[in-house]
Amino acid sequence: MTPRPVLTYERVVEAAARVADRVGVSGVSMRAVGKELGVEAMSLYHHVEGKDALLDALADWWFTQVELPQWEAPWRQAMVDRADSARLALQLHPWALGLVESRRSPGPALLRHHEAVLACLRENGFSVVMASHAFSALDAYVYGFVLTEITLPFDAGSTAESYVEQVRASLSAEDYPHLLEMLTEQVVGHDYTYGQEFPFGLELVLDGLQAHLDRPDPQGSDT
Helix, strand or coil: CCCCCCCCHHHHHHHHHHHHHHHCHHHCCHHHHHHHHCCCHHHHHHCCCCHHHHHHHHHHHHHCCCCCCCCCCCHHHHHHHHHHHHHHHHHHCHHHHHCCCCCCCCCHHHHHHHHHHHHHHHHCCCCHHHHHHHHHHHHHHHHHHHHHHHCCCCCCCCCHHHHHHHHHHCCCCCCCHHHHHHHHHHHCCCCCCHHHHHHHHHHHHHHHHHHHHHCCCCCCCCC
């Protein structure tokens, strides 16, 4: 009989992530994670204090899946790479959308992540205030985009075009000429996916941040 692998904190958290991936964060419990690992729930208490601590750990685990920007890297490409990485991590683990910003006990991975983002922005000329604004604007865009992306009304295996064809058939050209124009020219016959919108919107946010960065500061730089 093959012995079970020794339980560790890391194995417990990774098992919680697998449970959340399957059934959502509401399904994460000590019992469910114990079942995932093939052990009694009580065994987990040697590694995490309880469900609340487990959810804190799970939120922190998600930040280990996101690429950290390097402080010496050019800020714009670093923020693009981080946004792409965060988007992928949210697509793979959509439960994180409602969890990572709701926990009151930030873990080391979250803190390292936030420090790295702020360090990159500050080292590239952002003031303290502008770095905070940039961080907030970028996260709002990425999280909001992914929330829309993963809740679009497409059935598994269907495409944007098949959905649009159904909608288009019910629209009157007299009442909705511009909507029909957009659907016809942008989606139908163009292998369109909503994800194609992500880079354009991100560029708009980055352009806006660059414009603010280029403005002279009448009050001087805050440090």
